[in-house]
């Protein structure tokens with residue numbers, strides 16, 4: 707299965723999270739965290755730093771993996787996503803050909819402009835929880851059909867076995 711990463715940069719004191727409007731690729735037009743596909747020979751931790759640098763020009767420091775989910779379209783397991791959070795980073799978020807970044811208050815995250823599954827796990831990340839989940843969409847990826855999320859997960863990567 708293809709592996710990918712997502713990174714949520716946080717300002718915990720201001721209770722704000724950085725989201726990007728994705729300009730191309732899977733999920734174009736949606737609000738997501740920066741991230742992308744894990745390349746051969748790369749760990750998810752290396753991928754997430756590279757993707758955040760490429761997409762918004764900042765370097766996350768010590769990104770912490772806090773969640774993972776499997777993303778299925780119809781019968782087709784599409785993506786295994788490693789989700790990170792980081793409270794510290796070098797640089798100032800800037801727009802790129804791939805992404806327009808913007809800070810959002812935790813209580814004003816526009817879930818209706820995001821992937822349908824995000825409302826079931828992003829609140830856990832903002833609450834400082836760890837989670838693992840599975841989301842089954844229709845074959846076109848338009849509609850969420852089934853979902854399952856577990857929180858308080860101590861050992862991530864459980865779904866890979």
Ligand SMILES: Nc1nc2c([nH]c(=O)n2[C@H]2C[C@H](O)[C@@H](COP(=O)(O)OP(=O)(O)OP(=O)(O)O)O2)c(=O)[nH]1
Pocket residue numbers: 710711712730731732733737738739740741742743744777785787821822823824
């Ligand atoms: N927020 C959110 N992001 C998702 C979901 N499913 C899913 O694959 N993603 C993310 C993980 C990846 O960051 C991205 C998929 O990778 P992509 O194909 O768009 O990667 P990319 O544009 O960066 O392409 P590349 O540069 O790696 O080739 O979408 C989801 O349900 N919610």
